[in-house]
Amino acid sequence: MIYPWQQGLWQQLSQRVQHAHAYLLYGQGGTGKRAFAETFVALLLCQRPEGGQACETCKACLLRQAGTHPDLQRVLPEEADKPIKIDQVRALVDFVAQTAQLGGRKVVLLAPAEAMNLNAANALLKSLEEPSGNTVLVLLSDAPSRLLPTIRSRCLQQACPHPSSAQSLQWLSEQVPEQDPALCAQALHWAGGSPLLAQTLLQADGLAQRSAVVEGVKALLKNQQTASQLAESWNKLDLARVFDWFFAWSQAIVRQQLAGVSDEALEPEMHKVLGYLAQRSSQQDVLTLQQWLLEQRQKVLGKANLNRVLLLEALLLRWASLAAKG
Incomplete structure (x- = not known):
């Protein structure tokens, strides 16, 4: 899923011939970074991309949809409001060192990057500096200033666009057409301008x-x-x-x-x-x-x-x- 305000960034990333070994996608929470990253991961793994999009029909796409792609690893907090632990990052490091089982890329999605505790962040550094084989790491962050400078410097940092109020209200009106436009505007204000957070509030x-x-x-x-x-x-x-x-x-x-x-x-x-x-x-x-x-x-x-x-x-x-x- 690519939201309307992300189209420019998607065109930029999807048309790259050579991808960076690590991306840091950052921006305000509730603006669709996770959905954007999942779409990007799908494209990176697809065996027959079409028009800058994953085909969704090849073996790699079907395995990803089933949650069983052997060359994709997601690193997320094990529980809400808990940190990403060093054991999770060590498993990531082992994964990066392996050979891709489908012969293409290995991809890691880590979110949110600021959830790593200090030991976990330090354990990630070597993989960011010298990833094994054709590996792409995609890190997401709502607060990049809270990451170690050495983490940030080893990634291609990409700011994710924030929608305008008009874009957000238009999108909200399409998602929750039953809601009063005035209430949508209030929810957007309560959510600090983040349309996805506003949708959950509604x-x-x-x-x-x-x-x-x-x-x-x-x-x-x-x-x-x-x-x-x-x-x-x-x-x-x-x-x-x-x-x-x-x-x-x-x-x-x-x-x-x-x-x-x-x-x-x-x-x-x-x-x-x-x-x-x-x-x-x-x-x-x-x-x-x-x-x-x-x-x-x-x-x-x-x-x-x-x-x-x-x-x-x-x-x-x-x-x-x-x-x-x-």
Whole structure:
């Protein structure tokens, strides 16, 4: 699958005669990098590519579709929110050293690259520097700055395009035609401009999670629930998503403090709360909270071994403290 905003990059990569031994495809999450990489992997393995696309009918394509291609290895976290371990990378290194069983390329897809712990990243370096035979490694990353410089320098780094708001809204309207366009615009805002994340939010479970967080924040500020109680009830939520929402809200507070700009159209359920917090808190307090949010989000993305409940409780206590400042 190639999304409309990826067409230019696809033309560039699919028409290459000689491929790099390692690619680092990077860009904002939720913009289709994984689907793009899978399509690229299919092309690299295909025995009879047609028009810059995998034929989907040759032996290699059929084996890949069945998940049994002997010359393809995917390296992914074994569990959600867990790192890619050194044993997984050692298995990758052994795979790279072998001869391709179908006589073509060997291909490795590793995602997300920033999920590798330090030992795993160091174990990968030699394979990146001197891959055996006709091997192509495809690494995906939402946060390339978190990779070792030596990892980045051994790959052909390719920024993946981010769609414009118009492209994202057009795509969303095609995927979820039953949804109100205004709600699609709100979901795109909640997802930080990432259309695929916005699509998941527009599903019943995504909207339910969003509603639970919004109502929980209101209950916290009204002293109807404690930070500890909310943290327990939010334990199953996507931590990165929650931190993204709170960071977006903190930005909205700063905009109101500096320019009196309200986000009512995009934050209809939260704009009164954000206006209240903008009046009660100082700009420095909000900026300090933003810095903390970014630091904790990096830990979440880095698959750190976090106590989810304690982290959420700390987040809620810091958020509530904004209202206590006035």
